[in-house]
Amino acid sequence: MSEDIYSKKREKLIELLREEGIKDERVLSAMNKVRRECFVDETEKENAYLNYPLSIGYSQTISQPYTVAFMTELLEVNPGDKVLEIGTGSGYQAAILKELGADVYSIERIYELYLKAKENLNKLNYNVTLKVGDGTLGWEEYSPFNKIIVTAGSPKIPDTLFNQLAIGGIMVIPVGDTYSQDMYKVRKSIDRNGKIIKSIETYKEFVFVPLIGKEGWDYDLR
Numbered sequence: 001m002s003e004d005i006y007s008k009k010r011e012k013l014i015e016l017l018r019e020e021g022i023k024d025e026r027v028l029s030a031m032n033k034v035r036r037e038c039f040v041d042e043t044e045k046e047n048a049y050l051n052y053p054l055s056i057g058y059s060q061t062i063s064q065p066y067t068v069a070f071m072t073e074l075l076e077v078n079p080g081d082k083v084l085e086i087g088t089g090s091g092y093q094a095a096i097l098k099e100l101g102a103d104v105y106s107i108e109r110i111y112e113l114y115l116k117a118k119e120n121l122n123k124l125n126y127n128v129t130l131k132v133g134d135g136t137l138g139w140e141e142y143s144p145f146n147k148i149i150v151t152a153g154s155p156k157i158p159d160t161l162f163n164q165l166a167i168g169g170i171m172v173i174p175v176g177d178t179y180s181q182d183m184y185k186v187r188k189s190i191d192r193n194g195k196i197i198k199s200i201e202t203y204k205e206f207v208f209v210p211l212i213g214k215e216g217w218d219y220d221l222r
Contacts, residue, residue: 006037009049018052024073031069036062039092039120042067046141056090058110060209061150067206068093074172074203075147075186077102082142084164086135086211087151091117092129097149104128105142107135111210136165136213145169151201153181153208162188162198174208177215181206 014032022028037048039062043055053061059090063071072093077083079101090106094117097104106128108114114132121128131139135150136158143164150161150173157173165171165188174181183203191197210217 006035013049013051013065017066020066022066022069022073026077026100026204027069027072030072030096030162031065033099034092035124036092036093038124039090039095055115056113058113060089060110060113062090062092063208067094069174070203071149071151071183072096072100074183075149075169076110077147081146082144082166083147084139084145084150084161085149086138086150086161088117088130089113089151091120091126091128091143093126093149093151094203095126096122098126098128099130103146105139105145106130107133107139109133109135111113134213136160136211140164147171148173150174152207152211152216153178153206154216156215158185158197158201158213159186160215162186166194167196174206179207179212182206183201 010032014028019132037045040048040054051065053064056062077100081102083097083102083104085106088106094104094106100158138161144166146166146169148171153174169188171186173184175184182207185201189197195218
């Protein structure tokens with residue numbers, strides 16, 4: 001399939017996202033630039049611009065485009081923001097964040113997906129700092145982060161991730177059980193007495209693969 005056909009499919013997807021309520025034109029522009037077909041398996045390329053999640057192997061998925069757009073809009077990414085992504089997958093969300101001008105750090109639990117994401121991002125010249133590890137423990141070396149995005153469902157807001165969020169920062173994370181989650185938009189602030197404040201807005205209802213790790217679901221589905 002030619003790039004011209006993919007481009008037309010992308011434009012149709014962007015219009016659909018507008019109709020479904022995505023308002024941030026910067027987010028829509030970023031998604032119109034990132035070639036989603038480059039982040040899915042060969043057998044799924046013709047489905048790359050349908051508005052639903054696709055398998056990327058290892059019991060993991062590339063999220064539905066609407067969900068990617070919604071989470072990214074909630075994150076309020078500014079150029080130059082240091083953003084931590086938990087769950088690199090095939091690298092698509094990280095590419096969107098780069099198009100928004102973020103300095104992106106991303107952690108993937110599954111080594112084979114880490115390699116796939118690294119290859120995908122390098123091919124398209126997206127400079128993302130990647131590693132394999134337990135995403136629930138964050139990346140202390142590079143903290144604090146202006147924004148944190150978690151692309152798997154967690155039973156709670158991991159304390160370590162909240163601690164690595166900068167004052168004034170935002171974390172977007174799906175929280176619930178292993179069947180469905182609410183999307184949390186978590187803001188970190190400080191009051192006049194120096195007390196850390198955690199403010200949460202919730203949005204219903206989403207379904208993600210489980211967040212596996214010490215501060216997530218403590219089992220391995222592989």
